[in-house]
Amino acid sequence: MSCQYSRRQWLSKAAAAASGAYLARGIPGRAAEAPASRVAVARCRTYSPNELLPVMEKMFDQLGGLGRLVNGKTVAVKINLTGSPTYRVGYLPLEDTHYTHPQVIAAAAHLMGKAGARRIRILESPWSTADPVQEYILRANWEPRDILGAAPNVEFENTNFLGSGRKYSRMKVPHGGYVWPAFDLNHSYEDCDVFVSIAKMKEHATAGITLSMKNCFGITPCTVYGTGAGEAEPTLIPKGGRGLIHSGYRGPSKSAPQELDPKSPREDTWRVPRTVVDLISARPVHLAIIDGIKTMTGGEGPWIREEQLGVAPGVLVAGTNPVNTDAVAMAVMGFDPLAVRGTPPFERCDSTLQLAEAVGIGTRDLKRIEVAGTPIAEAKFDFAAIRRKRRAAPPPPYGTRG
Amino acid sequence: MLRDTAIEVIDPAAAGSGGTLVKGVWPGVRMSRRGADADAGPTGVAWVDSNAWLARLTAARHPGAVWIDAPPEGNRPGTPQQYLITMADSAAAGARWLITLDNALAVGIAGRDPKSLAAWRRIGEASRFFAEHAGWAEWAPQAVVGVISDFAGTNEFMGQELLNLLDRAGQHYRIVFKNRMTADALTGLRAVLYADQDPPSAALRKQVLAFVESGGRLITAPVWGETPGKLSGPAAVPGYTERALGKGRVTMAAAAPDDPYVLANDSVVLVSHRYDLVRCWNSGAFWSYYTLAPDRARAAVQLLFYADRGPDAASVRVVGRWRKATISTIEEPAPMPVKLETQGEAVEIYLPQVSQYAALQLEG
Numbered sequence: 001m002s003c004q005y006s007r008r009q010w011l012s013k014a015a016a017a018a019s020g021a022y023l024a025r026g027i028p029g030r031a032a033e034a035p036a037s038r039v040a041v042a043r044c045r046t047y048s049p050n051e052l053l054p055v056m057e058k059m060f061d062q063l064g065g066l067g068r069l070v071n072g073k074t075v076a077v078k079i080n081l082t083g084s085p086t087y088r089v090g091y092l093p094l095e096d097t098h099y100t101h102p103q104v105i106a107a108a109a110h111l112m113g114k115a116g117a118r119r120i121r122i123l124e125s126p127w128s129t130a131d132p133v134q135e136y137i138l139r140a141n142w143e144p145r146d147i148l149g150a151a152p153n154v155e156f157e158n159t160n161f162l163g164s165g166r167k168y169s170r171m172k173v174p175h176g177g178y179v180w181p182a183f184d185l186n187h188s189y190e191d192c193d194v195f196v197s198i199a200k201m202k203e204h205a206t207a208g209i210t211l212s213m214k215n216c217f218g219i220t221p222c223t224v225y226g227t228g229a230g231e232a233e234p235t236l237i238p239k240g241g242r243g244l245i246h247s248g249y250r251g252p253s254k255s256a257p258q259e260l261d262p263k264s265p266r267e268d269t270w271r272v273p274r275t276v277v278d279l280i281s282a283r284p285v286h287l288a289i290i291d292g293i294k295t296m297t298g299g300e301g302p303w304i305r306e307e308q309l310g311v312a313p314g315v316l317v318a319g320t321n322p323v324n325t326d327a328v329a330m331a332v333m334g335f336d337p338l339a340v341r342g343t344p345p346f347e348r349c350d351s352t353l354q355l356a357e358a359v360g361i362g363t364r365d366l367k368r369i370e371v372a373g374t375p376i377a378e379a380k381f382d383f384a385a386i387r388r389k390r391r392a393a394p395p396p397p398y399g400t401r402g
Numbered sequence: 403m404l405r406d407t408a409i410e411v412i413d414p415a416a417a418g419s420g421g422t423l424v425k426g427v428w429p430g431v432r433m434s435r436r437g438a439d440a441d442a443g444p445t446g447v448a449w450v451d452s453n454a455w456l457a458r459l460t461a462a463r464h465p466g467a468v469w470i471d472a473p474p475e476g477n478r479p480g481t482p483q484q485y486l487i488t489m490a491d492s493a494a495a496g497a498r499w500l501i502t503l504d505n506a507l508a509v510g511i512a513g514r515d516p517k518s519l520a521a522w523r524r525i526g527e528a529s530r531f532f533a534e535h536a537g538w539a540e541w542a543p544q545a546v547v548g549v550i551s552d553f554a555g556t557n558e559f560m561g562q563e564l565l566n567l568l569d570r571a572g573q574h575y576r577i578v579f580k581n582r583m584t585a586d587a588l589t590g591l592r593a594v595l596y597a598d599q600d601p602p603s604a605a606l607r608k609q610v611l612a613f614v615e616s617g618g619r620l621i622t623a624p625v626w627g628e629t630p631g632k633l634s635g636p637a638a639v640p641g642y643t644e645r646a647l648g649k650g651r652v653t654m655a656a657a658a659p660d661d662p663y664v665l666a667n668d669s670v671v672l673v674s675h676r677y678d679l680v681r682c683w684n685s686g687a688f689w690s691y692y693t694l695a696p697d698r699a700r701a702a703v704q705l706l707f708y709a710d711r712g713p714d715a716a717s718v719r720v721v722g723r724w725r726k727a728t729i730s731t732i733e734e735p736a737p738m739p740v741k742l743e744t745q746g747e748a749v750e751i752y753l754p755q756v757s758q759y760a761a762l763q764l765e766g
Contacts, residue, residue: 090681090715091752129669132638138675141719141745236640302684 005306012054013301028175028362031343033092034173036368038063039319039328041379044293045312047095047103052293056107057319060115062372069194069287076192080200080215081124083301083329083340085140088254094140096297100198102142104291104316106150108198113151114196120151123188125218128226133158158163159186160238161223168224168234170257171282175359176262178274182280184224184234184256194286197322201292201313201329203383204300206246206268207276209335212288213352216279217272220245225252238385245275266326269349274350277355280322290317290327292332307390313381322361326353331376334384337364409501409526409591420727421467423500424460426453426469428475429491430484431687432709442627450687450708455565457497458543459553462577468492473502474515480693482502482521483710483758486528486732489566490759493532496539501525528732528759533763535730538702544721546677547621547669548587548594550606552580557598563662569689571670574679580606593619593673597659601627615648620667623655639668660703677690681719691737692720703762712757731760732763 040059041313044051060066079100089097109120127138133156134144148154157163165187172182189195199215220242223229228239230253244250248266251258265271292315298308315332319325327337330353340348345366353364364368366376412420432449437585453470460468466688468493476749492499503511510518549568551561554603568575578587578594583606588594594610596602602610611630614620621642631647654670659665675681680690687708694701703720707713726735727749742763743751751762 017543086681086685091683091717122458130640135638135671135675139681141750218749249662402529 008156016286022189027316027355028360029358031357031363034078034323034357034360034363036363036365036370037162037319037321037324038370038372039317039321039325041328041332041370041374041376042316043374044316045377046313047101047293049103049107052103052107053110055316056289056318057111057259058102059316059373060111062233062319063287063320066111066115066366069115070112072090072189073193074119075112075194075196076121076123076188077105077108077196077198078123078215078219078318079198080210080218081136081140082218083303085136086128087294087302089296089302089308089310094144096294097310098200098202099140100200100291101293102146104135104289104293105198106147108196108289109147109150117151117153117194118390120155121188121192121284122147122154122156122187123159123219124156125221126158128160128222128238128240129332130161132156137396143366149294159219160189160221160226161222162187162234162389163238165191168221171224173278173280173281175372177278177281178359179259179261179271180257180275180278180357181260182257182367183220183279185219185283189219189283191207195283196287196289197285198291200291201218201295201298201315201317201333202300202386203345205304205306207350207352208271208347208349209330209333209352210300210383211290211329211354212285212322213276213326214272215240216283216285217245217276219283220281223253226257229253239382246272252259269324273350273352273355276352277359277361280356280361281359283372285322288317288319288322290325290329292316292329292381298385298390307393307395309386311381311386313379315379315381321323321355321362323353327362327364327366328369328371328376330364332379332381334380334382337366344387407478408529410498419462421469422460422464423469423471424456426456426470426472426474426492427451428480428484428488429453429708430487440697443764444734445683448687448708450570450689452566452569452689452708453492453497453499454495454689454691454706455562455569457492457495459549459565461496463553468497469500470497472655473501475505477504480508480583481710482524485521485525487527487706487708489525489528489532490704490706490732491689492759493528493561494534494539494689494759501529511695523723523733531730531735533733534735535702537689538693538704538761541702543574543576543681543716544692544694544701545574545590546592546679547573547673548576548578548591550578550580550583550596550602550610551598553577558598559628559636560599560659560662560665561675562749564595564666567662567666568669570687571666572678573666573670573673573681573745574690574699583609588613588618591618592677593621593669595665595669596620596622596626596666597662599626599763601660611647614650617649619651619653619673620652623658625658626654629654637672638674642672672765678719679721680715682715683718685713685718690718699766701764703764705756705760706762707756707758709758712755713753714755716753716756717750718753719745719748719761720748720764722764722766723747723764724749726765727751728763729756730763731756737763 040062078098095101104130169190197212204210222238298306330337552563631645
């Protein structure tokens, strides 16, 4: 019999097998006790505040009301502004494809303010810069005042560096960590009572999907965990992406906690899902909101070399447990949340949901999760079918963007 | 003049007699020695060499034609795209590139090699295009900041590099010579930058502080000296403090700037991207030159894309209430209508596939 594998395919399979062996040894068995909580799903066709605000308000009510969560509290909101603000999918605005839409951010802030939030900090670690987030989003053609004016005491902070803090906050991973025992993060992730992840509903080249959990990968400051991070101490300004977390080719600044096992796999498809679980363990998510009104298929941003489509699933998903919420969102996307490595959308990577469930953060078993609002079957937008069709064709050529 | 081109044949030694000849660089994205990876600026942005700032500075200093002597780096063979970039980089800013071919191209042309002849024809087409549209560079450059300096002596490096790097940061600037300030030198600007090593003269100080009091911003360093107004706290960028003065602000660096890259990029944020005159998406490394016709009802935005492949699905936001836009390129010189979308006080224009250069002509 002749060999049907190319060298690349063979290496990929060999890596998967090695990771699988490591996985079998490394996954704890707390899935059965992982909590389940209600997840709200709603159809929402547009970003018009007239439609969006009542829909989101109803969803939060279905989750028990925002006041219970935010009244009198400092709320930190991690949004998703991945990649450069000058890099679009075709001619489409960034918020219609891979950035969390500003109207969703503003609506969430408005409703939090209405529910009594004392302070609302909108957080992101924008690509390779220490510029204020306001300046970054202007380059995306957004108006910062739309968000800052949504409620009293709304502010932005760039968490890709020390920011306005005096020192980095050391945040420990309670379950001990898959890869990291603790992280050094911008103070905003510690100086808050409530942490909210507002994500975009997307596939992801490295992690299969990116939803409320994967959104938190970006809470790591690149001054410590980035390509240009200082060897001994963090740099003053961030430079480049998070290549050192992806591939483990070097460690973060020595001032920060180092990896638990430098001999663990160096593949991003092994490391990124585990790092995400370590991050959401260290910085638990109290409210997960997933913007699937308009988004893209084919990956997390325009730099991914798969055919990309701007799509309008017209759906929002929200919950108080990020694993439960992501599980429901996966089902809305046409994927099986119980999928493991080797099955879509985790053909090449481990499932962040499985890893999070295994350490007891939340269940991904839909049988245990109550869905309020629109039933999954009615909200479904079949990313999985588009993925199958896309992958049956050769990838498109690269253009010049950036 | 060479047939069917606007290429003028001159003796390089005599180029300076009818104007000014200055030494430039072979423009484009600077490649590393391995050739595969582009060099990057301090924050990972591809490093671009350009003569556009030099063309403007020289023209502001010396009346008459400006010639840029920028031969292919190390006499390495240039691609047709690189020749187009080189010509446009000078010509869009109103100067003329002293055509210098690499040996391989020159030999190819002499030997009637079809590829070399095609490259030569393209250089001719480009020269004709820019000769026909020389007026665009003579219109009034639109600017957000004024760079005040003498750009000479101890201020040569900082002053000149600031111009170069403001271009890279996408900021539109006005060159302001501190020793020949006119009464309207700062009119229409949002901010001025003063990074010279010597303190300002009393007259300059008075004019700039009046500009601040009427709503402008001064970005400077301790060399500026005592400043009236009330300390209002740290600025949007670490390392600077702000004072409120009248309707404006004085933004003072904690120390004398030593890195023009940092100062250029800091200044863009200190002024705010809110006032960007041109924003571009999916463009890669680019430069834009926005000039307004004397009737103020027409404008030109010349766009230069430094990558070897032209941008794909690029769009451009230009400040101004423009109603109509057309695009011209070297390959398609006749103006073609392009889709334009009004966004408040600006318009967004969706570009078709273009090569390294495109000119937008706007009408109000």
